[in-house]
């Protein structure tokens with residue numbers, strides 16, 4: 001039996017207007033991501049990887065088409081409802097860590113949990129467990145500026161999964177790291193996905209890292225296409 005569908009995009013269109021130029025980036029894109037699955041999104045620069053991830057992560061609205069998270073249609077939801085779904089069901093990791101500079105690693109991971117209404121001691125316990133899992137428990141009290149690039153990204157990944165989302169979306173999470181660091185950050189991310197059973201879609205230019213995922217997809221002529 002196939003695992004439950006965590007994320008579904010159907011017939012997604014997205015265009016941008018730049019002066020007189022009309023850029024049609026996504027044209028009827030369809031994509032399905034199931035619980036427990038890891039998918040790499042590997043496509044040339046400018047083809048719409050970030051656009052697709054932002055639409056899937058409810059950060060942007062498509063011009064047409066539908067986004068379903070855990071079977072729930074998010075297209076007609078108002079901004080408040082979309083924010084609620086984003087907070088509970090989606091974790092997002094960017095190329096640059098986007099951690100809050102004035103807070104420690106531990107506090108950065110606690111933050112989304114506190115916003116979601118979890119008690120402080122529970123949030124702290126879970127944040128510490130995630131840091132240990134990412135093998136940076138000894139960096140819990142350090143601020144982002146005191147961490148290496150690989151450590152910052154591992155904290156960002158831990159923060160993204162702190163609220164146990166259904167879907168993890170990552171936009172070039174290792175694009176800013178040297179190959180060796182990128183390798184172990186990717187391995188840590190994959191192990192975490194496996195352990196938690198969430199579904200993950202990760203955009204990367206790195207074909208070697210992409211080969212570690214269950215599936216690879218690309219974007220061709222505005223559509224999501226499976227790769228061998």
Ligand SMILES: Nc1ncnc2c1ncn2[C@@H]1O[C@H](COP(=O)(O)OP(=O)(O)OP(=O)(O)O)[C@@H](O)[C@H]1O
Nearest residue numbers: 016017018023025044045046047048049050051052
């Ligand atoms: N807000 C915007 N306004 C106008 N054009 C945009 C906007 N956002 C993205 N684009 C254009 O849409 C296209 C797709 O952008 P996107 O960032 O999704 O590509 P990408 O595949 O993630 O690229 P990269 O690998 O370089 O990050 C690009 O040509 C980009 O210039």
